[in-house]
Amino acid sequence: MLTIDAQLDARDLLPSIDRLWDASAPKISAIEAAWPAGAGAPVFTIDGRYTARGWTEWTQGFQFGSALLQFDATGDWVFLGIGRDATWARMPVHLTHLGVHDHGFNNVSTYGNLWRLGREGRIAPESGERRALEVALAVSGAIQAARWTPIDGGGGFIHSFNGPHSLFVDTVRSLRSLAVAHGLGHVLMTEHDARISLLGRLVDHARATAEYSVYYGRGRDAYDVSGRVAHESVFNVTDGRYRCPNSQQGWSPFTTWTRGLAWAICGFAEQLEWLATRSDEELEPFGGRVAIEGFMREAAIATSDFYISNTPVDGIPYWDTGAPGLVRLDAYLDRPADPFNDEEPVDSSAAAIAAQGLLRLGHYLTACGLESGERYWQAGLAVARTLLDEPYLSTDPAHQGLLLHAVYHRPNGWDHVPKGRTVPSGESCMWGDYHLRELAVYLGRVARDETYHTFFGPAKGRCDG
Numbered sequence: 001m002l003t004i005d006a007q008l009d010a011r012d013l014l015p016s017i018d019r020l021w022d023a024s025a026p027k028i029s030a031i032e033a034a035w036p037a038g039a040g041a042p043v044f045t046i047d048g049r050y051t052a053r054g055w056t057e058w059t060q061g062f063q064f065g066s067a068l069l070q071f072d073a074t075g076d077w078v079f080l081g082i083g084r085d086a087t088w089a090r091m092p093v094h095l096t097h098l099g100v101h102d103h104g105f106n107n108v109s110t111y112g113n114l115w116r117l118g119r120e121g122r123i124a125p126e127s128g129e130r131r132a133l134e135v136a137l138a139v140s141g142a143i144q145a146a147r148w149t150p151i152d153g154g155g156g157f158i159h160s161f162n163g164p165h166s167l168f169v170d171t172v173r174s175l176r177s178l179a180v181a182h183g184l185g186h187v188l189m190t191e192h193d194a195r196i197s198l199l200g201r202l203v204d205h206a207r208a209t210a211e212y213s214v215y216y217g218r219g220r221d222a223y224d225v226s227g228r229v230a231h232e233s234v235f236n237v238t239d240g241r242y243r244c245p246n247s248q249q250g251w252s253p254f255t256t257w258t259r260g261l262a263w264a265i266c267g268f269a270e271q272l273e274w275l276a277t278r279s280d281e282e283l284e285p286f287g288g289r290v291a292i293e294g295f296m297r298e299a300a301i302a303t304s305d306f307y308i309s310n311t312p313v314d315g316i317p318y319w320d321t322g323a324p325g326l327v328r329l330d331a332y333l334d335r336p337a338d339p340f341n342d343e344e345p346v347d348s349s350a351a352a353i354a355a356q357g358l359l360r361l362g363h364y365l366t367a368c369g370l371e372s373g374e375r376y377w378q379a380g381l382a383v384a385r386t387l388l389d390e391p392y393l394s395t396d397p398a399h400q401g402l403l404l405h406a407v408y409h410r411p412n413g414w415d416h417v418p419k420g421r422t423v424p425s426g427e428s429c430m431w432g433d434y435h436l437r438e439l440a441v442y443l444g445r446v447a448r449d450e451t452y453h454t455f456f457g458p459a460k461g462r463c464d465g
Helices: 010-034 060-074 077-090 111-119 129-146 169-183 198-213 258-275 280-286 289-309 324-328 348-367 373-387 430-447
Strands: 042-046 049-052 148-150 156-158 166-168 187-190 194-197 232-236 241-246
Touching: 010 049, 010 060, 010 077, 010 373, 010 430, 042 430, 060 077, 060 111, 060 430, 077 111, 111 129, 111 169, 129 169, 129 187, 129 198, 156 169, 156 198, 166 169, 166 198, 169 198, 169 258, 187 198, 194 198, 198 232, 198 258, 198 280, 198 289, 258 289, 258 348, 280 289, 289 348, 289 373, 348 373, 348 430, 373 430
Parallel strands: none
Antiparallel strands: 042 049, 148 156, 166 232, 187 194, 232 241
């Protein structure tokens, strides 16, 4: 179980955060210098060098978004130039990509970061750039919302690249693309000029995820443990009825793939922050604030509690809570995770995503006057402290990755296993590096009492005064 240090303060992590940015800069530059245009998006490292893995190119935005985060944290204009130029040159195809559920990953990490930096006054957008960014983000949100499967009884979900039957828990974090587009006043236009609310689709997808992807210990099946998640939820597309859980990247439909768990923690928490900035009148047609925030808060708390209870003391999870080799790791929850063990890999990328979600949930609950927020905030700090130090932070300039001991697709065997070892270790992935950087931006701003970092830029919520 994750050990929570009540005395830990975000300011205590500033030396480690500064060290991270020092290590990060040459890695971004090395990838930029070595990666040929048109070679596909870098996905994970093998022997310390990034390689592509053609699937949906869902990591391209993390590549260029990392440069924008480097500028965000350090003010180094070289990295703004890298991120800005690559966004306009390489990312337009992702704006109109109809075949993926990844718009919140690719486009909010690039166009969205540029737009946010402008809103914060951190950069002066080039001539016409602000409007171009807003058009890009509006288009992206609508395209993402169009990938829609209706379900029995009303509502629906943005289906995964597997097809219209497939709800991925990951996609809750892609809702940020719908949120930004709605905030810009955009809608999805369909047959006969029907205007579909992006806020409505955001709420419906989040509700479907909370209902079908997240468990609450209410006897839904024999493996219903509160807070666990199913990576994929399968529906009958003929009548829209739910059929069963499934897993693409986890051990089984009835265990919890920890990166999917982390996506839920982070996705629900940041949507709660965004909803707090919207008016009651906006939310009323879709169930009202109490109901909408209620199911999102329940899902965020349940998944966060599960993470805390089912993660080793240092906050780094193994790749799946039901992975078969864990039974051979004695008392693995009662000691720090061991990324060099011979049974099951850890997934540091899940920890980087979950840490931000825990912090955001804690901040949100505390701002709303709930004492329970402190527990999640301190849990997030504990995970961050571990990630910002060895053996997870990579300070070796010869290694292109920033966050070590990440895992991509264990069932498919895609991850590199070092010579003489039996499980993957020592490698990085593009989303893990990006989310560690995003976590460092977030915590650095909190520690220095700077503008609170959100994907939608500066805005006060109902509980912020």
